Amino acid sequence: MLTLQGVSCRSGNSVSAGTVLLQEISFSLERGEIAALFGPSGGGKSTLLRLLVRFLDPTAGEIRFQGSLLSEWEPRALRRKIGLVRQQAHMFDGTVLDNLQLPFRWLKQPPPDAQSPVLLEILDGCQLAPELLPKPADQLSIGQKQRVALARTLLQEPELLLLDEPTSALDRPTADQIGETLRLLRQQRQLGIMLVSHDLRQLRRLADRGLFLVDGQLVDQGPLPQLLDRPNAARLKEFLADPERDG
Amino acid sequence: MNSEAIVTLQLTDLALAYILVLLTLALSRFQKLGREGELLWASIRMVVQLLAIGYLLDRVFAVNHPLAVLAILLVMGMFALQVIGSRVEEKMPGFYRIMGVSLTIGCGLVAFFFCGIIVGYGPWYSPRYLIPLAGMIFGNSINGATLAAERLGAEIRSQQVAIETALSLGATPRQAVQGPLRDAFRAALIPAANSMAAMGVVALPGMMTGQILSGTPPIIAVRYQIAIMCAITGCVALTSLLILLQGYRAYFNQSQGLVLPDRKGVGGSAANG
Secondary structure, three states, X not given: OEEEEEEEEEOOOOOOOOOEEEEEEEEEEOOOOEEEEEOOOOOOHHHHHHHHOOOOOOOEEEEEEOOEEXXXXXXXXXXXXXXXXOOOOOOOOOEHHHHHHHHHHHOOOOOOOOOOHHHHHHHHHOOOOHHHOOOEHXXXXXXXHHHHHHHHHHOOOOOEEEEEOOOOOOOHHHHHHHHHHHHHHHHHHOOEEEEEOOOHHHHHHHOOEEEEEEXXXXXXXXXXXXXXXXXXXXXXXXXXXXXXXXX | OOOOOOOOOOXXXXXXXXXXXXXXXXXXXXXXXXXXXXXXXXXXXXXXXHHHHHHHHHHHHHHOOHHHHHHHHHHHHHHHHHHHHHHOOOOOOOHHHHHHXXXXXXXXXXXXXXXXXXXXXXXXXXXXXXXXXXXXXXXXXXXXXXXHHHHHHHHHHHXXXXXXXXXXXXXXXXXXOHHHHHHHHHHHHHHXXXXXXXXXXXXXXXXXXXXXXXXOOHHHHHHHHHHHHHHHHHHHHHHHHHHHHHHHHHHEOOOOOEOOOOOOOOOOOOOOO
16 A cells, blocks of 8 residues: 655755655555554654655655555645644644534535534544534643544545554553554554554554664564564664663 | 925024934933944934935936836835845745735735825826825835734744644645634734824824925825825735735645745744744
């Protein structure tokens, strides 16, 4: 579904200018697969996610999604297929329901109402009570906001979900529930998921494969949990010995 | 046109008036402001610039040719652009092009409507009307244009997460910057609204005062002032909106991703929104 071949990215616009953000990244992700992107802070994880929704364009290499080069995708069409949920869950003005409906209005499509089965099913999966729908979104807790952000993206029915630290603000039971939701989504919809997280425990439970990114380079990758249990690369061993050091 | 002839100021009168600047310098020195050089330089610039524009306008009035009048307006526009450029710290890519186009269209349309249709003098290029009226419209649009450009940059920077969230949910760049555009437009309109509200009570406007001094009955002078205030407000709104609608595009790349220019030499006063 998604392949990256020798992808590099630099800051600035020209190939010669700027600092290296990503260097020679190659990997692929299949439908229904959960890949964990992990590594020290500033290693390029968020940059990689930004490339996949075309907030940035690579300076070298190629990215293909569903067989087509990313540059051939119309950006808005691509962003409906590849949903991005960021660490800072932003709520727009209005109620929770307004927030869930807003993307439909932008796309000039009829939005689902509060009784819509699809909406209720997604709310349930994200551990959100329907009673929250008429509440002003800015009054929610951080954890609730993150779950509303996830529900808002899922309502767009993406085929690939990019999650940037989606559970960092949640307590462990809630984070585990979200993890369960992701596992179900993968099973039911054959959703591909790319998960950035510092929570190695969660990655170990959820992800099929790990991608270890340091200083813009993909230093090690492989199936989980083997990658974490028997790391090859020296940098990965160092990181696992003290994952909080750089983060 | 009036029974009382206007009192002409002689150069000796001006010299007398300049004593007030010297008094300011003395007070500044007395208070140890250390700004005497700056004040002196500003006062000299003021005298030289005004004398120069006075003689220049005298020539243009004598020639009374549309090209000469348009040239003066062009120079005024360039100065307005230069002032805006010096005030806006964080310039969007293509700043001068966007500002130039917006000022030309915004001020041009309003000046045409005001001079040609409302005042309706003839011929259209009559320097006695066009230069001061268009000059006031240009001059007053500087504030609005500066605020619009500055607030747009600051709002886009401070609302980066909101904008990118909207983009990642399928919004167009225009939909994604709706909030920053609204905030910047509101900020650009505040000075025009404030000055309308204070007009005649807190401030006796320059044009009205000038007309009264040169013998125009206050009732007529007031009508001109009302009309020019309407024109200035309309021009600020039109110019600012043009700046915003062109300006936001400069913050997006071809793939509709948000691009924030590197901040160069931005002081602590900027981007507090």
